[in-house]
Amino acid sequence: MKKNFKDIELIIKNELRITFNAIKTIETKTKIVDLDQQLIGRLSRMDSIIDKEMSVAKLERQKLRLNQLEEALKNLESEDFGVCIDCGEDIEFQRIKSNPAVKKCFDCMKG
Numbered sequence: 001m002k003k004n005f006k007d008i009e010l011i012i013k014n015e016l017r018i019t020f021n022a023i024k025t026i027e028t029k030t031k032i033v034d035l036d037q038q039l040i041g042r043l044s045r046m047d048s049i050i051d052k053e054m055s056v057a058k059l060e061r062q063k064l065r066l067n068q069l070e071e072a073l074k075n076l077e078s079e080d081f082g083v084c085i086d087c088g089e090d091i092e093f094q095r096i097k098s099n100p101a102v103k104k105c106f107d108c109m110k111g
């Protein structure tokens, strides 16, 4: 593991925990919506269906993020971590810090 990557490991683990909790919260909320629908009228049912669709979309995003973070954590041990998949240059450290799942350097992301 490269020198500064201990920090990155902590950042990834922290975000993993946050993402995991977010998934659990959304899943619980989605289940409550299911129960509610038997009790409420048609109008508010429409609302909760829309709510539920939004929750499902949010859930998908969080699960995707969870996968990316888990992958980043695995890659952390490899030589390729922090190296741009397009140009092979090191990705700016600040950039990795703000998003450990990033795979391209700033220049390649732009292009």
Ligand SMILES: [Zn+2]
Pocket (backbone or CB within 6 Å): 084, 085, 086, 087, 088, 089, 104, 105, 106, 107, 108, 109
């Ligand atoms: Zn690049």
